[in-house]
Amino acid sequence: MPLDPDAELMLKVRRGNRAAFETLVTKFQKPVINMIFQSISDPIEAEDLTQNVFVQVWKTRSRYKPTAKFSTWLFAIARNMCLNEARRRARHRAESLDQAPKEGADGMEQPLQVADRAALPADDAALRCELHRQVEAALRMLPEVQRTAMMLLRHKEMPYEDIAKVLGCSLSATKSIIHRARVTLRIRLKPYLRP
Amino acid sequence: MNCQQCQNEVDALLDDRLDPPAADAVRAHVASCAACADALRDYKAAWAAFATAPELEPSSNFVARVMNAIDVVDREQPAIRWMLVWPRFLRLATAGAATAFVVSVASLGFLQKQTTLAMLDQRLHHDLLAELPVIEHLEMLKDLDVIRHLDQLSPTVDMEPIEQMLQEILST
Structure with a gap:
C-alpha cells in the first residue's frame, strides 16, 4: 500500500529533516488554525495555540508511526490541545472555549435569536457577510465534538474513517455526530438562506 | 425508498459518498417528495454557506515563527535531540549494555550473599558437631528408641538420664 505523501514527509521529519517539517507546517497551518479558531474565538490566541501544535509535532516526531495518515495524527494533537486549553481556562475561571448556548430558567436551551429576514440588509454583499457571521455563530454553538467533525469534514472533505480516528469514536458514532x-x-441558518 | 431512508442518506449524498445506484434512488425519492426536496435544499444551502465562509488566514510570518520556536526547543533539549538523532543500533547497544551492567551487579550481590550464608552454615555445623557428645556402640543401639531422639539432642541437654539408660541396656 503506497504511503500517504504527508506521512513520507513526516518520516523525514522524524530523522530531523527541517525542510520537510517546514513543508508540512506550510501545508497544514490554515486548516489547523481554523479548527482551533472555531474553539478559541480569538485569532491571536488561535495562532499561538497552532504554533504550539506544530512545536508538539516536532517534539514528539520520534513517536510518529506511519500507520495512519499524518493529517489524522496532526488533527488529533490539535484537538487534544484545544481540549486542554478549554480545561485550563475552566480551571482559571476564564471565559469558556465553548460559548455554551444560553439556558432558560427551565434549563432548556433557548432558541437562537435570529433577525427577521425582512430586516436583513438588501445588499447582497451585506447579506453574505451576515450569513457568514451567522455560520460562525452557529458553529460555535455546536458541541465541541460536532464542531470538530464539521471542521474536519470541511478540510478537503476528510473521509469519515479518518474523522472517527481524530474524534476517537466509532464510524457509526461519527456519522451520527455529523x-x-x-x-x-440547517435549522439555525434557515432564516438566513435564500429560498 | 421512504422519507426516513432518504434522511439517512442525506449526509452521504451531500459528501458524494453514495454509490451511483443509491444516489439515483435518493434523487428519485426527492423528485417525488416535496418535504424531502425542501430538506435537501436546506441542507445543501447550509453546507454551501459553511463551506464558503471566509477562513482565518495565518499571519505571513507564521511558518518562520514555528521554525524559530523549534530552534528554541532544540537548544533547550540538546540531550533529547542527541538521543533522537542517534542511530537505532547505537541506542539498542546502549540499552543492552545498561541492562547487562544492572544484571551483573545484581548477580554479584546475590552470589556474595549465598557464599556468606554457606560459610556461616558450615561453621555452625562444625561447632555443633564438636560440642555433641560421642556415643559409642551406636550399632548396638540402632533398634532402640533413644536413637530416634538423638537428633533432638543439643549440647545443653543433660546427658545423665541417657547414660543411665545406656548402662542399663549394656548390663542386660
Missing part, C-alpha cells in the same frame, strides 16, 4: 451537526446548522 448528521446531528448538519441538522442543527
Whole structure:
C-alpha cells in the first residue's frame, strides 16, 4: 500500500529533516488554525495555540508511526490541545472555549435569536457577510465534538474513517455526530438562506 | 425508498459518498417528495454557506515563527535531540549494555550473599558437631528408641538420664 505523501514527509521529519517539517507546517497551518479558531474565538490566541501544535509535532516526531495518515495524527494533537486549553481556562475561571448556548430558567436551551429576514440588509454583499457571521455563530454553538467533525469534514472533505480516528469514536458514532451537526446548522441558518 | 431512508442518506449524498445506484434512488425519492426536496435544499444551502465562509488566514510570518520556536526547543533539549538523532543500533547497544551492567551487579550481590550464608552454615555445623557428645556402640543401639531422639539432642541437654539408660541396656 503506497504511503500517504504527508506521512513520507513526516518520516523525514522524524530523522530531523527541517525542510520537510517546514513543508508540512506550510501545508497544514490554515486548516489547523481554523479548527482551533472555531474553539478559541480569538485569532491571536488561535495562532499561538497552532504554533504550539506544530512545536508538539516536532517534539514528539520520534513517536510518529506511519500507520495512519499524518493529517489524522496532526488533527488529533490539535484537538487534544484545544481540549486542554478549554480545561485550563475552566480551571482559571476564564471565559469558556465553548460559548455554551444560553439556558432558560427551565434549563432548556433557548432558541437562537435570529433577525427577521425582512430586516436583513438588501445588499447582497451585506447579506453574505451576515450569513457568514451567522455560520460562525452557529458553529460555535455546536458541541465541541460536532464542531470538530464539521471542521474536519470541511478540510478537503476528510473521509469519515479518518474523522472517527481524530474524534476517537466509532464510524457509526461519527456519522451520527455529523448528521446531528448538519441538522442543527440547517435549522439555525434557515432564516438566513435564500429560498 | 421512504422519507426516513432518504434522511439517512442525506449526509452521504451531500459528501458524494453514495454509490451511483443509491444516489439515483435518493434523487428519485426527492423528485417525488416535496418535504424531502425542501430538506435537501436546506441542507445543501447550509453546507454551501459553511463551506464558503471566509477562513482565518495565518499571519505571513507564521511558518518562520514555528521554525524559530523549534530552534528554541532544540537548544533547550540538546540531550533529547542527541538521543533522537542517534542511530537505532547505537541506542539498542546502549540499552543492552545498561541492562547487562544492572544484571551483573545484581548477580554479584546475590552470589556474595549465598557464599556468606554457606560459610556461616558450615561453621555452625562444625561447632555443633564438636560440642555433641560421642556415643559409642551406636550399632548396638540402632533398634532402640533413644536413637530416634538423638537428633533432638543439643549440647545443653543433660546427658545423665541417657547414660543411665545406656548402662542399663549394656548390663542386660
